[in-house]
Amino acid sequence: MPVLRETEERKEFLAFTDSIINVSQMIFTRQGGEIYGNFDALNGKRIAQVRGFDVTSKIESDYPEIEIIKVNSIPEALRLVSTGEVDATVGSIPVSNYYITDQTLSNITIVGETGYQSENGFGIRKDLSLLQSAFHKALNSITTEEKTVISRTWVGLTAQSEIDYIIVWQIVFASGLVILFFVVWNSKLKEAQQKADAANMAKSAFLANMSHEIRTPLNAIMGFSDVMLVGIGGELTNPKHKEYLNDIKNSGEHLTTVINDILDLSKIESGKWALKGDQFSLNDCINDAIKMVLPKAKEKNIEVYYKIDPVINIKGDQHGMTRVFMNLFTNAIKFTNEGGTVKCQVTEKENGNIEIDIIDNGIGIPEDRLDDVLKQSQSNHELNEEGTGLGLAIVKNLVELHEGSLKLSSKVKMGTTATITLPENRVIA
DSSP states (O other): OOSEEOOHHHHTTEEEOSOSEEEEEEEEEETTSOOOOSGGGGTTOEEEEETTOHHHHHHHHHOTTSEEEEESSHHHHHHHHHTTSSSBEEEEHHHHHHHHHHTTOTTEEEEEEEEEEEEEEOEEETTOHHHHHHHHHHHHTOOHHHHHHHHHHHTSOOOOSSOOHHHHHHHHHHHHHHHHHHHHHHHHHHHHHTSOHHHHHHHHHHHHHHHHHHHHHHHHHHHHHHHHHTTTTSOOOOHHHHHHHHHHHHHHHHHHHHHHHHHHHHHHHTTOOOOOOEEEEHHHHHHHHHHHHHHHHHHTTOEEEEOOOSOOEEEEOHHHHHHHHHHHHHHHHHTSOTTOEEEEEEEEOTTSOEEEEEEEOSSOOOGGGHHHHHHOSSOOTTSSSOOOSOHHHHHHHHHHHTTOEEEEEEETTTEEEEEEEEOGGGEEO
16 A cells, blocks of 8 residues: 555554655535634534544544544545535645645535644555565665655645735734734733632633634644645745745744643643543553654654553543643653653552653753742743643642642753653552
């Protein structure tokens, strides 16, 4: 299979090469209909998705309120959108655009971004070891310049060469409005922090409502930036225009992270985070978090080690705990220099508690600032990376919801250890 995302189910009978293409999953709807800037707007709506596709399973799991009509092919899903039998479909720009052109479905348009990214490689039958070896050697022999030509030829979209400056200025103007809104919002937030506990509840509600309102135009900004970068509306021949669009897209992605962290923290602080009583594998939970951060670790040549034994099952909120580990691994990789290491080890204590240590050999934190780091509401200007500053606060709150504790120990220029302790009553015998 030439373009396939690696999943646990597929790994049972396929070997995968490294990723050859990374695409964003976008929302496609009928022109003149409703605009769905993100998945929240699709709750209660009908979408057509191809059965067996990984993105279909993700939507089923993450958004149970969306009704999914399963079909056998991408053209079938697009035709249901075109005829108005469903409200939308989710797919990548290159593949969907090909079928839209091939099937002459001129009334379908992109309206929003899902936040899902698909890293795809070749999937090769496991029993064909010589073929696997040949594919790996062939892919490793391709130069960066050749990859650029391949990507432009097969992933890029053919369009008129004239640049649509109206869209460029609309994106710049919309970005300015979002930034202005955040400046005003930040000023309001400082005032809210001076109020009593009752005002804090109002602050949480305010943040949640405003964040939801911001995400719709923000997703549109990122989605249309993506669209222009791949060539829809005209090829961008001026390198500066591409640079501006990349800056807009990257800023939008950072603001999305900030908004998601604000929403989660507001939900926790207001007591609206309903802790689930799932029974799940702690090892799978940690492995899932590692898989999400591995691309960033590979960029910095950082080795991530995790010893699977012992196998431990716990009771709690699997999504919440995956978020805990993903935030801690992200921080460890972010503040570890190139060529460093990040380790995770799990220990069963004599009293029945479980202790999980995530250890890095990064830049470290001054001892007199460890307590402040867990409480801070803004990023540390002394560190060499940008972040929302809310990640550790979210981790601490989620761990405490599981009746556990989070402890940091660190030495400057030697590294940091984050230790999570979960009580015995959370462990399933």
